[in-house]
Each structure stands twice: as C-alpha cells, then as structure tokens.
Amino acid sequence: MEITAGKLLQSINSPDDLKQLDKAQLHQVCDELRQYIIDVVSVHGGHFAASLGVVELSVALHYVYNTPYDQLVWDVGHQAYGHKILTGRRDIFPTNRKYQGISGFPKRSESEYDTFGVGHSSTSISAALGMSIAAKYKGEDRKAVAIIGDGSMTAGMAFEAMNHAGVSDSDMLIILNDNCMSIDQNVGALKEYLTDITVSPTYNKFKDDVWNALGKLPVGKSITRAMGHKLADSLKGMISSSSNFFESLKIRYFGPIDGHNITNLVDTLKELKKIAGPKILHIVTTKGKGYALAEKDQTKWHAPGLFDKISGEIYKKKFDLPQPPKYQDVFGETIIELAQQNDRIMGVTPAMPTGCSLKPMMEQMPARAFDVGICEQHAATFSAGLATQGMRVYCNIYSSFMQRAFDQVVHDIALQKLPVILCLDRAGLVGEDGPTHHGAYDIAYFRCIPNMIISAPMNEVELRNLMYTAQLDSNTHPFVIRYPRGNGVMADWRKPFEAIEIGKGRKLKDGNDVAVLSIGHPGNFVTAAIREAKNAGIDVAHYDMRFVKPLDEALLHEVFQKHTKVITVEDGTVAGGFGSAVLEFMAKHSYHAHVKIMGIPDTVVEHGTLKELHRACGYDAEAILENIKIMVENKVSVSVVR
Template structure:
C-alpha cells in the first residue's frame, strides 16, 4: 500500500524542487511531510518520534542551503526520515528498514544527499569538520552543516570535535537539536546546562537586542563589527556563564530559537551562511511533534512499530500459547533478583536503560543503577573504578556500541584483572537497524584479550545461570553476549546454578557428524538435527557455551570421535568461535573436515534476523544443507 503525499509534498522530489516553493508555502509543506511520516510509519513501522521533531529543521536546512553541494551531516540518523523523503526517496520510503529496501539511516551509497553514513552517535561534528577542512584545502566554496541532538552531544567525540573545530577557522555550522531526549530522557550536567540557557529570559532578551544591534552596525564596516562582536561576547559572559561552554571553544553561539518556527529557522540559517568560521545554532524542538501520544511518551514512541494512527494502539502479534520473554527482560529481572542478595552488584548502561531493561533496576534500586549517557568509554572505566572498590558492576552495552569502548576493556579492566561483568545485548544480527547495529564482532574481539571469560547462553535459564556465575567472587572480567528479541523458554524463571568456566554441554548424541554451536543460534541446530534425523543422518550437537576458555575436554572427545565437524555462530567467521575450534584442532594435531558457519567477511545489510541468517547460510535449513554437503563430499572423496 503506497501512501499518498499531500499536494505540495507531491511536487517535491528533490531539494531543488523545494527551493522553488514560496517561503509562505513552507508551513503547509511541513504539515504534509509530518503527516506523511505518521501515515507511513504507522503502516510499515520504524523510528518515529525523532523525525517528527525535526520536520521544520529538515525543510529549513534544505531550503536555506544548496544541498547536496552544501554538505549536510546527520548524527545517528534516527531523525532523517524527512530528509530521505525530500531527497528523491519518497516513492521508496515504504521499503524503509525492510530487507533489500532503504536503510533506516543515512547511507552514502544510497544517495548523494547522504554525505556521511551514520548509526552510532556523536560522529557528525567530526565528520563535518573533516569535510570542511577538505573543502578549505581544495578551495571549494560550500557550506558544511552538522545536525546533532543534545543526547548525542553527551558523547565524548562531540566535545573532541568542537575543541578542534574552534581553532580550525572552517565554514562549519553545528545545529544543536535540543529536545531533552535521546531514546530515553537525557541525563547529566549537560542537560541541566542546556536547560539553563533555554530558560534564561534575561539572557535571551539581551541576546536579541545585541543581535539586532550587530545587524545595524554591520553597514558601518569591519571595525564596528569587531566592536559589536566584543559587546556580544561580553554581554553573554556577564549575563550567562553557561555560554562560555561553547564560546570558550571559539564556537560562536546563536540561540536558543524555536525549532518549529519554519520562517524564523530559514531566516536565521540564511543569515548564518554569511557569517564565517565555526558556529553553533541551538534549536529547541519537541520529539514526536505533531502526534500527541508521541509527545507525551517520547521513549515509547521512539520506535513503536506498526500502530493505528487514530487510536494510537500499537499492533502486536496475538499468540494462542505463552511466549518466551525477550532476553532483555530476563536480564532486567535477573539482575534485580541477584542484587537483592548481593549488595555489591551495580548496574551501568550508556543511555539504553529501556532497551537493555536496566530501567527495572533503576526504578527499584536507583542508588545502584546508573545511566551514564551516550558515553560507552566512560561506562566501562566507571565500571572499572567501581570494581577497584569491591563492587561487582554489570556493564550492559549493546555489542555494536562496545566496539567504541574496546581500549577501556583492555586497558582499564583486563590489564588490571578487575571483576567487571559485561552484558553484551543485541549480539549477532540486530535486524532492521542494519550493519551499524549488528553485533557481529564481539566473540572475535573479546576472546583475544587476557583475563576475561567469554560466554553465550543458548536460552534464558542459561543466561540466568551465567549472570549468577559471573557475580560470584572471582578475578578478571566475565562477558555474556545474547541476541535481540525472544528466547525459547516460556517458563524461564528457574533456580540459578553455577556454571564452571569453560564447560560445554552435550545436547544430542550422534554418530555421523558433530555440530558445535555457541549461544542462542544453537537452537537452530536443534531444529536442523531433527530434520536430519528424518533423512537418516545421526548428528551430535554440542552447546559449547564458552568461546573463552574453550571446553578442551569436550573438544578432545569431539575430535577423537568425529572426522566431520560443523561450527555455527552468529558472529564473524574471521577470528570467531569457529576459528577458535580450528586453532584447537591444529594445536593438538587432530585431522578433521571442519566447516564453519557464521557471518561472512562482508557487510551484511538490514532485514529481519531470520532473513539475514538465511542469507548467510546458518538458518536451520542452512545448517541442514551444510551437513548434507559435507557428508556427500566425504562420501565422494572416499570413493
């Protein structure tokens, strides 16, 4: 079902068409664009509130600047749906986040208007500065605009980039989209700081007067402008110390302004094009603007899935039988259960309390659970600091975001042999969020570090057992990785038991071939073995549970008994679980025909998890086919 655009929006295929409209028509265009996003996302799903909040900003940016010659860089990209619709992709927008369809984030190979691929936060200012310096070097006359939210502004990269931008003298405009939200409400001193700016009536009144004065003085020449600039700077410093945060970095600060006043936005952006050097425009917006329910509950409506746009009812599948919980819920409930008994347990997450379900602990034990903002590096070293004082920190980070804190895992945790528990959520394929969010690499990058145990549960009771085991007295770190979404066991709240490090378990005996799995993906092997049995193949299945340390006793048993082995993992093949098994085989002089199934050495795009598992050959059917192929190949070789 294609969504019909409004009358004006139907005329806009590209920003060039947008710039042909009279400025008086932009209010209507914004209304139509907002409605088109609501209509489309309600039917097809996707991120929601963030794009509604920047409709006017999106239109103003493409209207005031000559995109794509002028370079527009979005941070994270949740908010870029309006941008996609206005840049030639409206007719394809219904395929957004679908397998083989449009990406849910800006992507360079998708459009020339997507100047930088994004998905992780706090990158836009660094990227924009790099582009601006390159243009300066090449003597290209173009503008560079980085749009960043106040949530992403809490990331360290943003401050590093502003520190550099302030001494660069480049033509860079930073647009701060301030809505007090990332996915969950923002936390920390920066939130309070921005609030002080937006609520200072004295500052804003004088700021407007200074702005008008500067405009009048500009016609009297450079010296008057310089005097006016000093007056403006002095008044800001005197009236509002907070302005020094940006201006002490030599970024000229403008705002705050209403991010939903399209006419004023265009006027200000047109003016800012004429002001050289690095500068920041502070815009106040409302996440979910124009859809009352999304404005009221901004976390829930960040990405609600399909919904009835009239009633707001979110459409969920109805099942006849009890369904297993999400791994995230199991984590959230279990850490509270453990923390009630172990007073040393602390919970830490970098801006993902709802997604990780740490919000359950934050509500019940607020003094022991911390959202540190979009700051993965800080989250890890903060956890290390807790560990030095005898606490047992559970640091919950999405696998894809842990990549940002890798040095801290090595330098601050493992070298010091500290007891930190890492819970890596969204391991494996993240689904519709695509390659920026896939947790493809953690098995490989974690297992090569000393002083860490790396484990993956096959089901919910195993996750509970690993969490229980990880908080018992020990030296060194303990890493548990698990996927996004549902587990397999509706009756999951079982008594917790200790699992000895590096011990696997035999799931199914067999004589013809051995299938070794790690983590949740082992459930595919259960299905595959049942299908193989119908074909007369007697396959053994081992759930290894640990990639570090490996269960060497079990592997000796496997390679002593089987000359045909298949490994299955939902992680990268290079350096992952299968590689670890091959290393063991080589180190101990075994000879066997080993096939490895997992994520290949290429970027896998977005789609439903099962679609991507099928594409990469480790769905139940993929495992069955690989087993039959290996058996057939061995039979041919022997003949």
C-alpha cells in the same frame, strides 16, 4: 495500502524543487512532510518520534543550503527521515528498513545527499569539521553543517571535536537539536546546563538582541570576515555567564530559538551562512512533534512498530501460546534478583536503560544502577573504577556500541584483571537497523584479549546462570555474556540459580555421523535442524560450547577423537570468531577433520528481518540441515570450508 504524499510534497523530488517555493509555502510543506512520515511509519514501521521533531529543521536546511554541494551531517540518523524524503527518496520511502530497501540511516552509497554514514552517535561534529577543513584547503566555498542532539552531545567525542573546531578557523555550523531526549530521558550536567539556558530571561533577551543587530545590517550585502568577528565580539557582552562553555571553546553561540518556527529558522540560517568561523545554533524542539501520543511518551514512540495512526493503538503480534520473554527482560529481572541477594552488585548502561531493561533496577535501586549518557568509553572505565572497590558491576552495552569502548576494555579492565561483567545485548544480527547495529564482531575482538572470559547462553535459563556465575567471588576475571535481540525459547525460565563451571560446555546429544558445535542462541537453530536430520536417518551429535574463551578442551578432544566431520555455528563473524578458535585447537593438537564454519560472513550484512538475514548469511536451521546432509554425503573435499 497505497500512501500518497500531500500536493506540495508530491512536487518535491529534490531540494532544487523545494527552493522554487515561496517561504510562506514552507508551512504547508512541513505539515505534509510530517503527515507523510506518520502515514508511512504507522503502516511500515521504523523510527518515529525523532524525525517528527526535526521536520521544520529538515525543510529549512535544504531550503537555505545548496545541498548536496553544501554538506549536512546528521548525527545518529534516527532523525533523517524528512531529509531522505526531500532528497529524491519519497516514493521509495515505504521500503525503509526492509530487506533490499533503503536504509533507516543516512548512507553514502545510497545518495549523494547522505554525506556521511551514521548509526552510532556523536560523530557528526568530527565529520563535518573534516569536510569543512578539506573545503578550505581546496579553496571551495562549500558549507558544512553538523546536526546533533543534546543526547549525542553527552559523548566525549563531541567534546573532542568542539575543542578542535574552536581553534580550526573552519566555516562550519553545529546545530544543537535540544529536546532533552536521546531514546530515554537525557541525564547529566549537560542536560541541566541546557535547561538553564532555555529558561533564562537573560538568554531570551540575548536572542532578541542578536537578531535585532543582524536585522540592521545592509540588506543584500554579505558580512565580511572582519565584520563577523567584530559582531561576535560585541555580542559576547550580551551573553549570560552560562554561555561560557561554548564561548570558552571559541565557538560562537546563537540561540536558543524555537526549532518549530520554520520562518525564523530559515531567516536564522540565512544570516548564519554569512558569518564566518565555527558557530553553534541552539534550537529547542519536541521529539514526536505533531503526534500527541509521541510528544507525551517519547521513549515509547521512539520506534513503536506498526500502529493505528488515528487511535494510537500499537499493534502487537498475537500468539496462541504464551511466548518466551526477550533476553533483555530476563537480564533486567535477573539483575534485580541477584542484587537483592548481593549488596555489592551495581548496574551501568550508556543511555539505554529501557532498551537493555536496566530501568526497573534504576527505579527500585537508584543508588546502585546508573545511566551514564551516550558514552560507552566512560561506562566501561566507570565500571572498572567501581570494581576496584569490590563492586560486582554489570555493564550492559549493545554489542555494536561496545566497539567504541574497546580500548577501555583492554587498558582499564582486562590488563588490570578487574571482574567487570560485560553484558552485550543485541549480539549477532539485529534486523532492520542494519550494519551499523549488527553485533557481529565482539567474539573476534574480545577473543584476542588476555584475561577475558567470553560466554553466550543458548536460552534464558543459561543467561540467568551465567549472570549468577559471573558475580561469584570465585570469578576474578572480566566476564563477557553476549545474547541476541528479541525473544528466547523458554516460557518457563524462572529456575533456581546454578553455577556454571567457567570454560565448561555440554553435550546436548550424542551422534555418529556429524558433530555440530554451537555457541549461544543459534544452538536452537541446530536443535531444529537435528530434528529434521533424524527424520532423514542422519545421526548428529550436538555440543553447546557455552564459552568461546576459555574453550572446553576436554569436550573438543572428545569431538575430534570421534568425528572427522564437524560443523561450527555462531552468530558472530566467521573471521576470527568461534569457528576460528575451534580450528586453532584442531591445528594445535594435530587433528584432521572436515570443518564447516557457519556464521556471519566476512562482508557487510545489510538490513532486513532476522529471518531474512539468518537465511541470507546461511546459518538458519534450513542451512544447517543442508550442510549436515552435504557432510554425510561426503561432498566435502577440503579440510576446512567457510
């Protein structure tokens, strides 16, 4: 299906083209840009509501600023579709998030307009501050703008950056895009604080006073540094006491203003360019603006998949047979079941209650389940604090986001040997979100930490049983359970709980030609490959190890005493991961075998469908079968192959 942009949007191949338009034409540009995003995403998929909410801001920024010389830093990147379309990627925008197409997030290697690669939240202020200080040092008159949502502002890193910015004397602008949403509804004191500002009559009077004062300045004359400081000092008297948060950090506050009024946005940004020093502009927007269903249910329409733009019907894949549930939903139902049996169980997530399926527990047991905002470090240490008081805490953090809490896991959980249960959703490759979201590294970075238990279920029943095992009083260690994005393999998964011996794997199939050792969900790829190998007359043994740490050494002794041809399969990085652990065991005990390690290669894996990426990384069922045949045909001539 061919999608055509509107007449004005077709003429915009760069911000220079946008600047040739009259300000009055920007309303039409915004309408066409919003419609183009709706048209493309409805047919090709992608994130949706966030970019609709900043259409006017995207147009205003590129209209006012001299990009890419002036540098825009978009926080997270869900909101950057309009930015991409306006900066030369309109015609290739339908390839967004597709294999070998453009990224769904700003990416430095993709465009000079993407000044900073983003995917995780709350980095924009730090990055923009670095750019601003570098410009000042080099004597360049370039501006730096950080565009951050109120959800991302809840992270500690944003506060750290503002604390530095206030004393840096840097000429940077922070735009606070306030829509009361991240993916789910925002939580916490900051949300309440910003709400108080937006409804305050004093603030609305302040807003008018600010721009009336600016309007009286001589037209065409820039504001000198001294005048800017004098103006800022005089305006502080107009601000209500609730503004003291930003002002106390020595960041001048302006707003709140309507983020969907393109004319006012352009005028405001032009005036703020003249004012030196660190400043923050508070704009109020609606996530999903311009598409009524997305405005009404912003979480559902964050990334809805393909849909009918007229009726709003979200297309679901149709299957002949009942499909197994998503791993995240098994987690969500199982934690409630366990919590009903054990009143010490609590759940924690950093701003992903819907994504990780903790939301039902939050609704049914609000005193025992917590969304702590976009702050993984706090989530980890908060869980540790609960654990010191005897609570059994399931802290659910996406694998790629857990990277941000590494220090807290080491210092606050592992060193104190607190039995926090770390549930790593989206472990392995995640598909179209790409390298910022792939859960490739958790096995490697957790395996080196003392006191850790690291496990991965092969199916839904194993996930339930690992969750059950982790909360038993017999477990006294931090317990990692990693599982992938998407559906499992078992439609009939509600089985009675069974404890699993920690560090104990299982032999799923005996065999004489090759032994395949797997960890987690890729064990199902192995099972499929073995079925085909049997048809080729190859007898393959399969071991589901369940645990990376501690390893089942008894099972490994059995493997290496019987087999000289071994394949390991994992959905983590081959550098320092499960296969490396097996090699360490082999070397320690002086075994000699041909070993092939299959998993995520030691390179950046781009975006695409899971099927495409598993194939590209060489650990899908077809690749496993290929390597089994190579092993059997004695084509391996070295001790270790990666």
